[in-house]
Amino acid sequence: MKLCPHCHSEVEDSFDVCRNCQYNFADDEKHNPDSQSDSSGPKLCLRCDVPMEYQGNFRFHEGSKIGVLGNLFELFTNRESFDLYHCPDCGKVEFFLPGFK
Numbered sequence: 001m002k003l004c005p006h007c008h009s010e011v012e013d014s015f016d017v018c019r020n021c022q023y024n025f026a027d028d029e030k031h032n033p034d035s036q037s038d039s040s041g042p043k044l045c046l047r048c049d050v051p052m053e054y055q056g057n058f059r060f061h062e063g064s065k066i067g068v069l070g071n072l073f074e075l076f077t078n079r080e081s082f083d084l085y086h087c088p089d090c091g092k093v094e095f096f097l098p099g100f101k
Contacts, residue, residue, distance in 0.1 A: 006099070007083070008054055021057055021083075021098055043094070045087035052085035057098060 001010045007021040016026045042051035061079045082095040 055084040
């Protein structure tokens with residue numbers, strides 16, 4: 001098993017793509033063959049300058065349920081996915097688009 005540098009989930013050695021965040025290990029090896037991890041290092045808190053901790057990938061949607069057909073309208077709402085990091089010192093929370101290092 002290997003650890004995904006993007007979402008920190010375990011990935012089978014035989015897979016080149018993380019099933020959780022679609023991180024591509026093959027692309028990482030092409031750009032940096034000596035390193036299996038994120039080349040940019042940890043994300044640092046803008047206030048404290050300490051490494052932020054990854055909390056997971058969260059999906060948010062815009063809109064609300066409307067009347068009896070609310071569940072039907074859920075098919076047409078806009079959903080956005082973000083990686084959430086928090087600072088262990090000051091509690092600052094930051095959202096990042098998936099796939100950005």
